[in-house]
Amino acid sequence: MSASQSAVRSRAEAVQVSRTFDWMILFTVFTAVLGGYHIHYMLTGGDWDFWTDWKDRRLWVTVAPIVSITFPAAVQACLWYRYRLPFGAVVSVLALMLGEWINRYLNFWGWTYFPVNFCFPSNLIPGAIVLDVVLMLSSSLTATAVIGGLAYGLLFYPGNWPIIAPLHVPVEYNGMMMTLADLQGYHYVRTGTPEYIRMVEKGTLRTFGKDVAPVSAFFSGFVSIIIYFLWHFFGRWFSKTDFVDSSNV
Amino acid sequence: MKIIKDKVAKLSFVALLMSLTAAMFYTPTASAHGEKSQAAFMRMRTIHWFDLNWSKDTVAVNDTMTISGKFHVFAGWPETVDKPEVSFLNIGIPGPVFIRAGSWIGGQLVPRSVSLELGETYEFKVLLKARRPGDWHVHTMMNVQGGGPIIGPGKWVTVTGSMGSFVNNITTLTGETINLETYNLSNIYFWHAFWYALGLAWLAFWVKRPLFVPRHIAVSSGKADTLISAADKKVALGFAVATIAIVAGSMGTTNEKFPVTTPLQAGLLRGMQPIQMPESTVSVKVDDASYRVPGRAMQMTLTVTNNGDSAVRLGEFNTAGVRFLDPAVLQDETAYPDDLLAEEGLTVSDNSPLAPGETRTVEITASDAAWEVYRLADLIYDPDSRFAGLLFFFDAEGNRQMVMIDAPLIPSFI
Structure with a gap:
């Protein structure tokens, strides 16, 4: 067979090869995103995602969507503009969450025995589904950034509330009131994570009283819009094809 | 001669491989916490621990022990270390092999960070409940913001029993008694599995059809708009509406189920009571x-x-x-x-x-x-x-x- 001949001899064979490519590429994308996104999210979201006593109504709500909309935006840019596939956000978040669960279960629990109910990851899937759907229905970068990015930030806290609410039940402990999540942080000793490192309930949103989570979520949504644009262009740049003049090779 | 050289080379290679393999299986117990590698001046010129007492050398799972004593905050605190204005009385153990059931400075519970005064001496106590069997080096420890962990003396304590029998029962202010080891676990697994399944369903909806090669050909030839059908859009809309509805609905039912919740508690504790040491003559x-x-x-x-x-x-x-x-x-x-x-x-x-x-x-x-x-x-x-x-x-x-x-x-x- 010469280089100019096709590697397949029939349409059926071409379809089969194409499907094989599909699974290979999907597997590669999934695992590559799992690794890259996981490292990125651990470095930027880190403790907010690791521990229940960091999952507050101000900073966790603000930080987690902003730093996690990154890879979904970039992967969406690649899959949508080159293949018209609207699952970039979901596939990224599914990869991240699989990596996170493996890490939390095998490392946090399996090696160091932190209870899983103390170190489970945040849920990012509702925002990712809406982000993909907005891109697909609008086919517009601007609409996806503005509507999808905002929705991504807004859906984060309510999407996690059913999971964390039981840990916000108050308890009286040796004369002080704290939540069960605070108590977990106190009980399960983290030598390298002293209490003062915790960045929770800091800020100046005091005029909103106890209803500060929606304000934080809106702020997070606004910043997510900007981050979406930025990472969208990273994705576009990363997935572009460049041809090199053979005479220069 | 060449045969001998070849044999030596081969044997050397085999020996190298065996050494590498043996090294992989050599996993000695890591039993220190870096206490010896911390800069000596940090340990000598910051927090001075004394009158220390570890109440037990051996403790069974679910039983408690205390570490008590005093620490003096050195008045000549080094310039290269931030002052202990924000500090946390910690315990140096390899992960949660004990739970910290209580910690006090000058009789006050200190679950949060505290402010310490230079030149003062404080009494402290840490109550530990054994959780994981093994031999553990249990250190006193003070974390100082901007200074890092300042580790104190450590003593070996043996925990006996089985971790499976460990319980951490807590009664909430709503009157419910729960085991904090396993509390909320099924709820966490359920919601994560549910949302993961929904995400997979969205992915499966697209993955069931030919993906990259034919779609790339279509996009490259200007037929991108033909790749998304009206039915696809309806399904997508359904996913979005269902997602928002489930989020809103589950939040509502959660609020009904847990009407009393409070925000995380945080803040610096000031005014720790030092002990009055007798004036030295x-x-x-x-x-x-x-x-x-x-x-x-x-x-x-x-x-x-x-x-x-x-x-x-x-x-x-x-x-x-x-x-x-x-x-x-x-x-x-x-x-x-x-x-x-x-x-x-x-x-x-x-x-x-x-x-x-x-x-x-x-x-x-x-x-x-x-x-x-x-x-x-x-x-x-x-x-x-x-x-x-x-x-x-x-x-x-x-x-x-x-x-x-x-x-x-x-x-x-x-």
Whole structure:
């Protein structure tokens, strides 16, 4: 067979090869995103995602969507503009969450025995589904950034509330009131994570009283819009094809 | 000759492979927490732990033990370390092998960070409940914001039993008693599995059709719009509406199920009550101090004045948790960790009772392998080559006086 001949001899064979490519590429994308996104999210979201006593109504709500909309935006840019596939956000978040669960279960629990109910990851899937759907229905970068990015930030806290609410039940402990999540942080000793490192309930949103989570979520949504644009262009740049003049090779 | 060379090369290669394989299977127990690698001046010139007591050497799972004692916050706190204005009384253990059931400074519970005053001495207690069987090195520890963890003395404690039997029952303010080890786990698994399944369903909806090659050809040939059908859009809309509805609905039902929730509690605790140590009537001036590297000994020349009304003798020099004792004056009865105790490590040129009103210049030698083992000799490589420590003087009735000393340290290499 010469280089100019096709590697397949029939349409059926071409379809089969194409499907094989599909699974290979999907597997590669999934695992590559799992690794890259996981490292990125651990470095930027880190403790907010690791521990229940960091999952507050101000900073966790603000930080987690902003730093996690990154890879979904970039992967969406690649899959949508080159293949018209609207699952970039979901596939990224599914990869991240699989990596996170493996890490939390095998490392946090399996090696160091932190209870899983103390170190489970945040849920990012509702925002990712809406982000993909907005891109697909609008086919517009601007609409996806503005509507999808905002929705991504807004859906984060309510999407996690059913999971964390039981840990916000108050308890009286040796004369002080704290939540069960605070108590977990106190009980399960983290030598390298002293209490003062915790960045929770800091800020100046005091005029909103106890209803500060929606304000934080809106702020997070606004910043997510900007981050979406930025990472969208990273994705576009990363997935572009460049041809090199053979005479220069 | 060539055959021999080849054989040697082959055997060498096999030996290398076997060594590498053996190295992979060699996994010795990691039993320290880096306490010896922490800069010596940090341990000698920040927090001085003393009168420490580990209530038990062996404890069964679910049983408790305490670590209690005092710590002095050194007034000459080094400039290179942030002051302990935001600190946290921690415990140095390899993960949650115990749970911290309580910790107190000056009788106040300290689940949060505290502000400490330089020059003050505080009483502390940490209550630990055994969780995971094994032999654990249990250290006192103070984390200081901007300074890092300042680890104190550690002692081996054995936990017996089975972790499977560990329970951590808590009664909430809503009257429910729960086991914090497993509380909320099924709820966490359920919601994560549910949302993951929904995400997979969205992915499966697209993955079931040909993906990359044919779609790339279509997009490249300007037929991108044909790749998304009206039915696809309806399904997508359904996913979005269902997602938003489930989020809103589950939030509503959660609020009904848990009507009383509070935000995370945070904030600095100020006003820790120090203990009033008896005013020392002994004054000490450090004339010079040197560390003799070959002899693993620190030598000091001190001018000591007794301004009290009873004669005193020097019984102990304590620095970085290492206790150098003069056995003629003081013997340890607290089962202090052996590796940190130099029972005969303190030599005083003239340790006869110092009479009231008397001033005497004495040569003091604190020698023990602990200088090397605990890498305190590395002080000479630190950015602030000064030492500090506590001197304890005793009168005939056993009354104790604590004097803080702080001076430059000159190394001697010969």
